[in-house]
Structures are given as structure tokens and as C-alpha cells.
Amino acid sequence: MSILxxxxxxxxxxxxxxxxxxxxxxxxxxxxxxxxxxxxxxLARFIATGRTDKKGTEGTKTFTVFPEEREQLLISHWTKxxxxxxxxxxxxxxxxxxxxxxYLKVQNPATGISISLLPWFMLPDRPFPVFxxxxxxxxxxxxxxxxxxxxxxxxxxxxxVKVLHKSTVSRSIKALENIINTSQVNRPLAVDKPELPSNExxxxxxxxxxxxxxxxxxxxxxxxxxxKHLPPPITSPGSVPHALSGIPHKYSKVIKDKEAPIGKPxxxxxxxxxxxxxxxxxxQRLPEFVSFAQxxxxxxxxxxxxxxLVFDAAVSYHRFLV
Numbered sequence: 001m002s003i004l005x006x007x008x009x010x011x012x013x014x015x016x017x018x019x020x021x022x023x024x025x026x027x028x029x030x031x032x033x034x035x036x037x038x039x040x041x042x043l044a045r046f047i048a049t050g051r052t053d054k055k056g057t058e059g060t061k062t063f064t065v066f067p068e069e070r071e072q073l074l075i076s077h078w079t080k081x082x083x084x085x086x087x088x089x090x091x092x093x094x095x096x097x098x099x100x101x102x103y104l105k106v107q108n109p110a111t112g113i114s115i116s117l118l119p120w121f122m123l124p125d126r127p128f129p130v131f132x133x134x135x136x137x138x139x140x141x142x143x144x145x146x147x148x149x150x151x152x153x154x155x156x157x158x159x160x161v162k163v164l165h166k167s168t169v170s171r172s173i174k175a176l177e178n179i180i181n182t183s184q185v186n187r188p189l190a191v192d193k194p195e196l197p198s199n200e201x202x203x204x205x206x207x208x209x210x211x212x213x214x215x216x217x218x219x220x221x222x223x224x225x226x227x228k229h230l231p232p233p234i235t236s237p238g239s240v241p242h243a244l245s246g247i248p249h250k251y252s253k254v255i256k257d258k259e260a261p262i263g264k265p266x267x268x269x270x271x272x273x274x275x276x277x278x279x280x281x282x283x284q285r286l287p288e289f290v291s292f293a294q295x296x297x298x299x300x301x302x303x304x305x306x307x308x309l310v311f312d313a314a315v316s317y318h319r320f321l322v
Contacts, residue, residue, distance in 0.1 A: 020194065020195060020196065020197075020315040021034075021197065021205070021209075021315065022034065022035040022037075022120075022196060022311050022314035022315050023035075023115075023209070023314070023318055024118075024314055024318055024319065024320055025216065025219055025318045025319075029216065030111075030112045030113050030114065030216055031105075031113075031114050031115075031116060032113065032114065032115045032116070032209075032216075032219075033115070033116050033118050033124070033320075034115050034116070034117050034118070034202075034206065034209075035118055035119070035120045035310065035311065035314050036065055036066075036103075036117055036118065036119050036120060036199070036202075037120055037196050037307075037311070038198065038199045039065055039066075039119045039120070040063060040064055040065060040066055040067055041067070042063060043063040043064070043065065043101070043119065046063065046094075046099070047094075047121055047129070047303065048300065048303065050094065050095025050096075050097070050160060050299075051095075052097070052099070061097070061099045061100065062089070062099070062100040062101075062102055063099060063100070063101050063102070064101075064102050064103075065101070065102070065103045065104070065117055065118075065119050066104075066117075066199070070199070071104065073203075074104070074202065074203060075104070077203055078106055078206065078207060081207050082109070083106050083107060083108060083109070083207065083210065084106070084107040084109055085104060085105070085106055085107075086104070086105045086107070087102055087103070087104060087105075088102070088103055088104075088105055088116065089101065089102045089103075090103075090122065090124070090125070091127070092122065092127060092128060092129060093127050093128055093161060093162070094128065094129055094132075094159060094160060094161070095159065095160035096160040096162070097160075101119060101122060103116060103117050103118055103119065103122075104116070104117045105117070106206055106207075106210065107210075108210040108211065111210070111213070111214065111215065113210060113213055113215070113216060114210075115206055115209065115210060117202075117206075120307055120310055120311065121303075121306075121307070121310070123320055123322065128159075128161060128164070129159070130306060130310055130320070130321055130322065131159070131302060131303050131306035131307075132155050132159045132161060132164065133155075133168075133169075133172045133321075133322045134244070134306050134309065134321060134322065135154070135155045135158060135159070135302055135306070136151045136152055136154070136155035136164065136168075136169040136172065137151075137169065137172055137173050137176055137240065137244070137322070138244045138247055138252070139151040139154050139155065139252050139254075140169060140173065141173075141240055141241045141244065142241070142244075142247075142249060142252045143252055148166035148169050148170055149166045150255065150287060151166075151169055152164045152165060152166045152168070152169050153255075153286065153287055154252075154254045154255055154287075154289075155169075157254065157289050157295065158254055158295055158298060158299050158302075159299060172322045173240065175322045176240055176243075176321065176322050177239060177240055179313075179317075179319050179320075179321070179322070180239050180240060180243050181239065183317040183319055185239075185243050185313075185317065187242075187243075188242060188243060188244070188245045188246045189243050189244065189246060189308075189309045189312045189313060190246065190308055190309070190312040191246040191247060191305050191308045191309065192308055193307075193308055194308065194311045194312060194315060196311065196315075244309070246305075246309075247302075247305055251298050251301065251302050251305075253290065253294075253298075254289055254290055254294070254295060254298060255287045255288070255289055255290075256287070256288045256289065256290060309321060
């Protein structure tokens, strides 16, 4: 009872001080994820511009979440407190590059609970940054659900992804719908910058969370079961569009509208179908996109908007967006 009382006192104190923590809980595991906002300058520049000065062949360029000196200080401090620190790596595809991002995982050996310090844009074991999935989902809904293929093509072009299948967009939509329903998201996610703990506060905050959490079940109970894997309820019409309604409509305009032909009226007479070669393959025409400058500005702005959406979901519902 004393351990549970101490744990309750700790979390109640955080709540009383409105300490908003971007901590992700996933039901049925002992692994938590803490989303890092103030990432290494090199990594932040790559996400903002898609460019990097790092040397190495394609696929071997590695970024760390923190600068080396800062990372070593964190490791040294947490190791002295008795926690186990490990490095984990994940590849992501973005702006026609494949890079590796290395992040820290801090574990309390007494409870087995760990916290992975993940940069805000990453999703565990997913090949693309979160804003690519969110853009495709939002674009599909914002354009009247016209075409999953068109929305996948728009996201691919905007963020330099070679292949984003419409099936991936479809699955992501269903995942977001499930999150919205399970977590009872009944408002638009915020698109303004949240107040978050600084990197300096991490030194104290991470050990306190690990030391004052006896089990994942206790956290799930504290957050009213919103992180549990529940059967997906019936989706309310417009739930995803409502949650993403804070995103300005102008960012959906990346594919040029088809212009009506100028000249004589179209010949609408019926004619017999032309014979086709059975071996010929149908070639899908790619859409025509807006200018490079427009794409650049849209990408830059949307990434910042998505950062806000991600942290609102993490702080308010303790969930990844997809």
C-alpha cells in the first residue's frame, strides 16, 4: 500500500502542477515512449529541409536524438541511479533518402518498465515519419474521399517517398479512427505549439517516472483504460475530419486541377469499342503537381502543424496518432 500511495502522490503532484508529459502508453507492454521535441540540430535540419551534410553512402547516414555530449551526460547520470541504458536504431525513408535514427531506451531493472526517448516524428517500426501518414489521411478526407491513390501520390510527392501504397493510407485511416474512438477524442487536435518539458528537465523527469511507476497496469488505470486494445466501436461520421479540422484547407492543393479543353464541343457520338492488344498493360497517369516552391512551403508548414497534432495526442491521450 505504501508503494501505491507514493505512486499516487507523485502522479497527483504532476497533475496538480499541470505538468504535461508527452508519454505514450501501449496496452499489454512494459515499454513507454517519451516524445522528444528539442532534437539534435542535425536531425532537426534534415526533417525541416530533407537535406543533410552527413557523409556516408545512402542508407548508412545515422542521426542521434541528442548531441553526443548531452547524450553522454544523460547516460552517466541515469546509470549511476541504477537504470539500464541501451541504444536502439530504426530506419526511415524521407525526401528520397533512407537514414538511420538512433535513440536511447532507459529501463528500471526492478520493474522491467522502460522508456524509449523517441524523436517526435517517429513511429516504432514504421518506415515513414508520422507526418507522411497524417498528410495522406487528411488529404483524402479534405478532398472529399475522392481517391486513395491520389492522396497517396500527393503525400509521396510532397515528402519524397518512392512508394506509398493506397492500402497503407487505408490502414492508417482505420488506425486513426480506432484511436479517436478508443481515446474518445471529441475535439479538433490542437495546431498551436504546446508547452513541454525542456531537455534539461528530462534528467530528473525520466528517473522519477520510472521510479514512481510500479506497473503499466497502474498507468492504464490512471488514464481510464484509454491505452488498452479495445474492440473498435462504431465510428461516428466525420470523426477523423473533425479531429484534423484545424489544418488549413490550402495545404491540400498540391495536385493541379484538370483544365477543361478549349475549342469545339466534345464529340459524344457512340462508337464501337476499339480492339486492344491482350498483352498491352494499362499505364496509370501520374497527376500534375504544383510548383516546387509551393510544394516546399506546404511541406515545411505541414510538418510544423503535425508536430503540434502529435504532441496534443501524446499529452492529452498518451497515444501515437497512427
